[in-house]
Amino acid sequence: MSAEFVRFLRIVGRGPRLSRPLTREEARAAMSLILAGRVEPAQLGGFLLVLRTRGETPEEIAGFVDAVRATLPEDPALPVVLDWPSYADRHRRPPWFVLAALLVARAGVRVLMHGLAGEGPATTRAALEALGIVPARVPEEAGERLERDGFAYLPVERLAPAFARLFALRPVLGVRTAIHTAARALDPARAPFQVQGVFHPPYVALQVAVQRLLGRRAAVTLKGMGGEFQCNPDKPVRVVVLDGGEPAERVWPAVPYAGPRHPWRDEPPELAPLVALWRGEATLPGPEAAVIATAALALHAAGRADGPETAERLARELWADRPRR
Numbered sequence: 275m276s277a278e279f280v281r282f283l284r285i286v287g288r289g290p291r292l293s294r295p296l297t298r299e300e301a302r303a304a305m306s307l308i309l310a311g312r313v314e315p316a317q318l319g320g321f322l323l324v325l326r327t328r329g330e331t332p333e334e335i336a337g338f339v340d341a342v343r344a345t346l347p348e349d350p351a352l353p354v355v356l357d358w359p360s361y362a363d364r365h366r367r368p369p370w371f372v373l374a375a376l377l378v379a380r381a382g383v384r385v386l387m388h389g390l391a392g393e394g395p396a397t398t399r400a401a402l403e404a405l406g407i408v409p410a411r412v413p414e415e416a417g418e419r420l421e422r423d424g425f426a427y428l429p430v431e432r433l434a435p436a437f438a439r440l441f442a443l444r445p446v447l448g449v450r451t452a453i454h455t456a457a458r459a460l461d462p463a464r465a466p467f468q469v470q471g472v473f474h475p476p477y478v479a480l481q482v483a484v485q486r487l488l489g490r491r492a493a494v495t496l497k498g499m500g501g502e503f504q505c506n507p508d509k510p511v512r513v514v515v516l517d518g519g520e521p522a523e524r525v526w527p528a529v530p531y532a533g534p535r536h537p538w539r540d541e542p543p544e545l546a547p548l549v550a551l552w553r554g555e556a557t558l559p560g561p562e563a564a565v566i567a568t569a570a571l572a573l574h575a576a577g578r579a580d581g582p583e584t585a586e587r588l589a590r591e592l593w594a595d596r597p598r599r
Contacts, residue, residue, distance in 0.1 A: 276307065276312050276313045276314055276317060278307055278312065279304065279307050279308075279312070279313045279314075279317050279321075280317075282296065282300065282303075282304040282321065283317060283320065283321060283324075285300065286321065286324045286325065286328075287320065287321075287324050293328075295331040295333065295334055296331075296333070296334050296337065297333060297337070298333040298334070298336050298337040298340070298487070299337065300337065301333065301334040301335075301336070301337025301338055301340075301341075302337040302338070302340040302341045302344075303337075303341075304321070304337075304341075305337065305338045305340075305341035305342065305456075306341045306344070308341075308440070309341060309342065309345055309436040309437060310436075311436070318440075318443070319443065319446070319447060322443065322447065322451040322452060322453070323447060323449075323451075325451070325452045326447075326449055326450075326451055326452070329476075330452045330455055330480065332480060332483035332484045332486075332487055333487065334452065335452060335455050335456050335459060335480070335484045336459075336484050336487040336488055338452060338453075338456040339456050339459050339460055339484070339488060342434055342437045342456065342460060343460070343462070345434055345436060345437070346433065346434060346462055347413055352386060352413060352416055352417045352420060352426075352462070352463035353384055353417060353420050353421060353463075354384055354385070354386040354420060354463035354465040355383045355384040355385070355465060355466060355467060355576060356378065356383050356384070356385045356386070356465055356467045356468065356469065356572065356575070356576045357386055357388075357461045357462075357463065357465035357467070357468040357469075358375055358385050358386065358387040358388075358468075358469055358503065358572075359387075359388060359389060359457060359458045359459075359460065359461075359468075359470060359503075360387055360388070360389035360390070360398045360502060360503075361389050361390055361430075361454055361457045361458055361501075362390075362392065362398075362473075362500050362501040362502050363390050363392050363393060363441065363444055363450075363454070364392065364393050364394060365392050365393070365394045365396045365397050365398070365500065365543055366394070366396075366500065366541075366543055367396065367499070367500060367538065367541040367542075367543060368396050368401065368541060368543065368544065368545060368547060368548045368561070369396060369397070369398050369401045369500075369502065369504070369548070370504060370548065370561050370564045370565050370568070371471075371498075371499075371502050371503055371504035371564075371565075371568050372387075372398060372401045372402060372405070372548070373548065373551070373552055373565045373569075374504070374564075374565045374566075374568035374569035374572060374589075375387055375425065375569075375572070376405075376425060376552075376596075377565070377569040377589060377592040377593060377596065378569055378572045378573055378576065378592075379423065379424035379425035380424065380592050380595075380596065381573060381578055381588065381592055382424065382578075383424070383467075383572075383573070383576045383578060384420045384424050384425070385420075385424065385425045385426075386416065386420065386426055386428060386462075386463055386465065387425070387426070387427045387428070388427070388428045388429070388430055388433055388460070388462065389427075389429070389430060389457075390429075390430060390438075390441055390457075391429065391431075394543050395543055395544065395545065396543035396544060396545050396548075398427070398502075399427065399429070400545060401545055401548055402427050404545045404548070404549050405549060405552060406599075407425070407427065409427050409428065409429045409432070410426050410427065410428045410429075410432065411432060412432060413428060413432070413433065413462075416428045428462075430457065433462055434460075434462075437453075437457075440453045441453060441454070441457075450473075455477065455480065455481070455484075458470050458472065458481060459481060459484045459485065459488060461488070461490070466491070466492060467492045467493065467575055467576045467577060468485070468490060468492070468493040468494075468575070469493065469494050469495075469503045469571070469572050469575050470485075470493065470494070470495040470496075470503060471495075471496055471497070471498025471499075471501060471502045471503035471504060472495065472496075472497055472498065472501060473497070473501035474497065475497050477497075478495050478496065478497060478514055479514075481495050482495055482514050482516060482521050485516055486516070486519060486521070489519075490516060490519070491516065491517075491518055491519045492516055492517060492518075492575070492577065493515075493516040493575065494513050494514070494515050494516070494571060494572075494574065494575035495513065495514045495516075496511055496512065496513040496514070496526075496571075497511075497512075499538065499564075503568065503572070504564060504568050505526065505529075505564060505567035505568045505571060506538065506564065506567075507528055507529040507530075507531065507560065507563035507564050507566070507567045508528060508535055508536075508538075508560075509528050510525045510526060510527050510528050511525070511526045511571075512524075512525055512526075513525075513526050513571065515575075526567075526571055526582060527582050528567075529563040529564075529566055529567040529570075529586065530563070531559040531560060531562065531563040532559050533559045533560075535560065536558075536559070536560020536561065536563075536564075538560070547561070548561075551565075552596070552598070553598045553599065554598045562593070565589075565593065566586060566589045566590055566593055567586070567589075569589040569592065569593070570582065570585035570586045570588070570589040571585065573585045573588055573589060
């Protein structure tokens with residue numbers, strides 16, 4: 275048993291009248307013990323489930339992020355403009371947003387995507403590899419690719435190994451935990467701009483509050499398809515835009531496309547259609563619209579387009595001029 279960690283368990287677990295959330299400093303100290311391997315498995319599981327049951331606070335998540343950032347290289351040499359976290363661990367449909375990220379990079383916005391390996395045949399990493407983009411092995415290599423290509427993918431286990439091991443608790447506990455919440459806010463390169471997609475609407479407000487505590491000035495956060503930063507082009511999407519550190523809720527318009535509505539819920543988790551669409555070997559109006567809508571919103575998030583019309587026009591130009599290989 276870790277006697278040091280017991281005090282944090284007592285703070286969060288003493289019942290509805292005696293328990294309270296952790297302060298940011300307490301959360302940082304608790305996560306530092308976890309990352310150092312000084313917490314027993316039973317203690318860790320109980321701690322995370324208590325937070326999951328009553329809901330994490332922005333101060334707790336910010337403290338966790340503080341602790342993880344303290345383990346990162348002091349000078350990761352990552353010239354990032356847009357931070358793009360990808361932490362959905364179960365992929366039930368093709369990750370069309372990957373194509374949107376590549377379009378944004380072609381606009382001169384250096385995009386760092388980081389995340390989990392994930393489960394299933396259509397993960398973020400698998401999609402990138404199918405397009406010929408392999409994960410960076412170390413942060414320095416990611417920096418080189420950002421300089422050369424404008425895009426890099428950095429696995430979380432290469433970025434923060436001790437933190438990455440905590441994601442293995444997902445199948446053991448049966449639910450997502452504060453680890454997933456903190457990962458989306460990690461922003462390892464302290465990029466000036468960020469996009470975030472979450473699974474459930476309440477997490478939008480939580481993530482925005484965390485962004486503000488961490489000093490973020492610009493970001494766009496939404497409830498995305500599959501928990502990723504991906505728009506459904508069939509309907510307007512509510513987003514929270516952080517501009518100058520101040521949040522504002524906006525509605526991003528739908529992107530119309532020809533033909534019947536795409537069967538999003540029935541998409542097979544296959545990568546062949548994604549690769550064929552990128553290469554111009556297949557016509558998929560719905561997914562193409564999703565790529566354009568997502569790229570447009572990301573371009574707006576990165577300060578490259580003032581509003582929806584300008585952003586969509588730029589995204590369509592980038593799509594038409596993409597390298598089909």
